[in-house]
Amino acid sequence: MATAGKVIKCKAAVAWEPNKPLVIEEIEVAPPRANEVRIKIVATAVCHTDLHHLFENTNEECFPVVLGHEAAGIVESVGPGVTEYQPGDKVIPLFISQCRECHFCKSPKTNQCEKAWVGRNNVLSTPDARLTCKGKKLLQFTGTSTFSEYTVVNQMAVAKIDPAAPLDKVCLLGCGICTGYGAAVNTAKVEPGSTCAVFGLGAVGLAAVMGCKAAGAKRIIAVDINPEKSEKATVFGATDFVNPKDHSKPISQVLSEMTNGGVDFSLECVGNVEVMRSALESCVQGWGVSVIVGWTDKEDFSARPVQLIAGRTWKGSAFGGFKGRDAVPQMVKAYLDKKVMVDEFITHNMTLDKVNDAIELMKHGKCIRTVMTVSPQ
Structure with a gap:
């Protein structure tokens, strides 16, 4: 040029x-x-x-x-x-x-x-x-x-x-779509037939919902304090919508009661340390996996050791675990092939x-x- x-x-x-x-x-x-x-x-x-x-x-x-x-x-x-x-x-x-x-x-x-x-x-x-x-x-x-x-x-x-x-x-x-989608597919490694919860329904959270669906999850519970996000979440594959403000008990308890003890996988897509803990506590003990996706570096997060000792796994994900130069062209192709929204x-x-x-x-x-x-x- x-x-x-x-x-x-x-x-x-x-x-x-x-x-x-x-x-x-x-x-x-x-x-x-x-x-x-x-x-x-x-x-x-x-x-x-x-x-x-x-x-x-x-x-x-x-x-x-x-x-x-x-x-x-x-x-x-x-x-x-x-x-x-x-x-x-x-x-x-x-x-x-x-x-x-x-x-x-x-x-x-x-x-x-x-x-x-x-x-x-x-x-x-x-x-x-x-x-x-x-x-x-x-x-x-x-x-x-x-x-x-x-x-x-x-x-x-x-x-x-x-x-x-x-x-x-x-x-x-x-950024956003790969971050959420990859967090479900690459980091959490969501399994076919599993139950998932996604906290926060911005672009990253909705992409995580899409990733859970692509991985074969049978139930995907979308969690957000904005009721207007419910319809959008359904478009990407959510089977349930829960607004924490509609309940007097902790959201982790609500999800536990909905799923006979907790979800198999949870993804926190807000960047809020309190929500991160709620996402962890929403996982079933024994094998539940919770992934921190939302970005923040201003506060510490905490949990009781027994929550991990009982068998839960807590992990983080950046850019959905994708190696960019290799994976982004593949994601573009998946979009062109109508495999991702x-x-x-x-x-x-x-x-x-x-x-x-x-x-x-x-x-x-x-x-x-x-x-x-x-x-x-």
Whole structure:
């Protein structure tokens, strides 16, 4: 492309400080360096993790930043050493990289990667920033920063996808859907004929419901304090809906009574430590498995040791246990083959300049996913 090797000036939504609206600014995006890919972002969605950073991260060293990590786009140019990707390729940036070389990547037991951004304050360090605005370096959220018309990502955090894929749909496979679906299929390893409970029916929770159904669960109990989520949960495979507010007893006791002692598998998709404990306590003793999927790093969680001694397993899941570069293209194919739902998660469509409206919808639980058009395909 004509822009290859040049600084690109484009629009991006900049978070200058915590707890303040994002500002649409003109930014400069430097050319990719060795092993990097510059991507024209076509579509991006708002995820609750973006809100977590904006509203709950009070560390001013984590600002200014360009948020966004659930997106799809087209490769504009590549840096030296990049052979897997070419300009024009359709891709999904990944917030958990897959270098394919570290001991994590070589193990089938995990999708963690030594070079992943998770755990590094979720940002690219300032000296390495490829994004600048008004002479200031902008941090990159999870190494991706997709609330921008262009971004630069390391090649180990890019998944090349089928050119037939509609980018304004499959962008959701960059985080929420894979996270919930994989938590059920890969992490919990839900078994055919089992009983499951999914706590929290945002995009991640609904994807977990879909994953439980795909794994063959015979009963899937969807749990949420918003009664309007009941109908949506049924679309993805839920057989029951329980609103904790409708009961005077703990939700774990309600579920235990519904299932003759507890569910086989529970998935917490809220990011609330009290709900995490409730999800664990909802599992049957002896073999129940509870998976923490919701993201938070602000509080400690707790449980009584006997709850695990009795045979329950408590585990966590990031990005659904998927190794991104390998698995995301497969999930895109599954969508194209109509084996997983994606369109059904999209409740709103906007443009990037309405990003604050999209954030408000997410903040107040008024949407499942809002997809923002960033650039024309």
